[in-house]
Amino acid sequence: MEIKEIMESGIMETYIMGIATEQEIEQVLTLRKQFPEFEQELTKLEYDMEVLAQGMAIPPPPGILAKIEHEVNEIQLREQKVEKFSEQEHTTNREYANKDRYIEVESESSHMRIHKAWRWVFAAVFILAKIFLGFAIYFYLANRQAQEKILELKTEIKQNAPIR
Structure with a gap:
């Protein structure tokens, strides 16, 4: 080529x-x-x-560089604190190397905790479900009553119809 x-x-x-x-x-x-x-x-x-x-290229929004810089600095500070903490933990672990240490974990209750805003949502859904159930029962009974009325009218029409 x-x-x-x-x-x-x-x-x-x-x-x-x-x-x-x-x-x-x-x-x-x-x-x-x-x-x-x-x-x-x-x-x-x-x-x-x-x-x-x-x-x-699209220029970044104003202030984004400062925000990124701030987050990077926070990450570096956290890493430095972790390194210092792990060094201290390493020296204190030598002292307690022969002892067995357990952390007991117990919960205060067996109930599930949810955010307060969700409580209102669950309450609203529960109330709406009850309202819809009431409407369903009402329309079921109304339909049943209408069907019976139609049946009565059909039999009445058959009885009153002239014989040919």
Whole structure:
């Protein structure tokens, strides 16, 4: 294959985007060493892709950098405290190495605790269920009564109908 055909095949684009296979990566690296024009085109394409990416970039909301910095600092402080705590624990563990230590875990009650807002939701659902049950019973009885009334009217019509 000619170098022009290889450059137009799209292998450079896949390499720059990071989606090339291992075989394609090896091919690009060898072509880069062998052909200076391939190296120049690859550099130019990398620059063009960088300019394109920077042009399409969306700036972060104001204050986000400070927020990220604050969270990173908190994580570092927590890690430092953990390291100090583990060093202290290591020295105190030597003293209590021969003693068996257990932590008893007991709950105060066997009831499940839920957030107060959910209590109102459960109460509302319970009340709505009772209301719908009442409507269901009412409409069932009304339907049954209407069916009986229809049956009576049908028999009355049959009785009063003239015989032909």
